[in-house]
Amino acid sequence: MRTDRLVAILLLLQRREQVTAAEVARELEVSERTARRDLDALAMAGVPVYSMQGRSGGWRLVGGARTDLSGLTASEARALFLVASPASAATPTVKAALRKLVHALPEPFRVQAEAAASSLVMDPQRWGSSRIEHRPPRFLDELQDAVIRGVQVRLGYVDREGTETERTVHPLGIVAKGPTWYLVANADAGRRTFRIDRVSSVEPTDDPVHRPEGFDLAESWREIADEVGRRRTPLEVQAVCTPEGIGKLRMGLGDRLEVGGSTSDGRIEVVIRGYNEYALAGELAGLVEWLEVTGPPGVRHHLTLIANALIERYG
Known part of the structure; x- marks a missing residue:
């Protein structure tokens, strides 16, 4: 800096x-x-x-x-x-x-x-509760240099199961998603993202990158992030929230919250994404002072069960 x-x-x-x-x-x-x-x-x-x-x-x-x-x-x-x-x-x-x-x-x-x-996009929102990384990953400079010079690299990579592979990729850009760094690249299987802290080796080649015509890193990352978000949080809950509660929702839900328009009674329509009905109901139960869930019925049912359990336990 x-x-x-x-x-x-x-x-x-x-x-x-x-x-x-x-x-x-x-x-x-x-x-x-x-x-x-x-x-x-x-x-x-x-x-x-x-x-x-x-x-x-x-x-x-x-x-x-x-x-x-x-x-x-x-x-x-x-x-x-x-x-x-x-x-x-x-x-x-x-x-x-x-x-x-x-x-x-x-x-x-x-x-x-x-x-x-x-060559670089900064996306400040973290995914879930990912661990904060205090240092840039080992191969960040080498990969960004490959993006800028437009050369392919032989990439050693360790996946989440611990399996190490090697492949030749066409680096297209670097993205910082919260504290985590990603490489966006084209590979034999199509466009892929690689967590840079899982990269085990980088060997630049003399072969030029085949960059798609009109490629825009920011737009490509938005598409990737939306797709990953849908896979991580496939359930959508519809609700209405009081204006003073929107800040609480933003603080607790981050980019899983989508804010819509106002209703006739002054409340605000929102859409909240989550992993499953039970987990999301438990998360939203503490927000009932400001939030009313309107659907789907399964989440409302779980909220009712949580409410009954709380009454039985605490009177």
């Missing part, structure tokens, strides 16, 4: 004659102390920046607030456009400035730079 910020600060300095630490902090959503430390780091790294003291002071680039980016290497150009990607934490203004730089890049770098900008 610090490398991303340093590149973003350099672009801010190019767009403006002068910036203050407070302006950098607001633009990049960091503290002023962090902004000043990053500006100092640019100067120490040899970037021609200097500070001016006083009421009208700030930071400037030597040479009329411009610096030469023609010396970028291919890997540096890719890194630059990762900052400009939809998944980046940079603000929209910074992303727009970064994307404009692609037109000034040497021709050999443009394809990979543009590929970098579309």
Whole structure:
């Protein structure tokens, strides 16, 4: 993330004659102390920046607030456009400035730079109660590099049963689903997703990836996530909820909740997905203060049984 910020600060300095630490902090959503430390780091790294003291002071680039980016290497150009990607934490203004730089890049770098900008999707919603991973998986960098360079890889993979296989795949993109990272790739059996923490080996080849015409990683991931969600939670429950209860439902159900329109009595129609009727009834029983389940009948029946058991136990 610090490398991303340093590149973003350099672009801010190019767009403006002068910036203050407070302006950098607001633009990049960091503290002023962090902004000043990053500006100092640019100067120490040899970037021609200097500070001016006083009421009208700030930071400037030597040479009329411009610096030469023609010396970028291919890997540096890719890194630059990762900052400009939809998944980046940079603000929209910074992303727009970064994307404009692609037109000034040497021709050999443009394809990979543009590929970098579309190689990653961030999906913040976790599936279920998946374990939080504190570190990026081992082969994340190698796989993203293969996506950007557009080369096939021989992939070693361990499935959920512990069986290890090896196959050649066409990497199409990387997705972070909550704390878990996935590779989206084409294989002999069609488009597949691979959990990157289950990848046991990665060996890039010299063979180019066959990328489907018009492929869009974000759209493809939405289709994959919807299909996985339907398989994990095949049951749909219809209900109405009071407006003040919607926040409680969102907190407890996450992306298993679909909010609809208002009813004539001011409540809100919702659809809730779950694994089976008994489990979902148990989950919703604690929300009866705000929620009324209207179907299917089996879930209402289980709720009645739960209510009777609670009355019998607690009077």
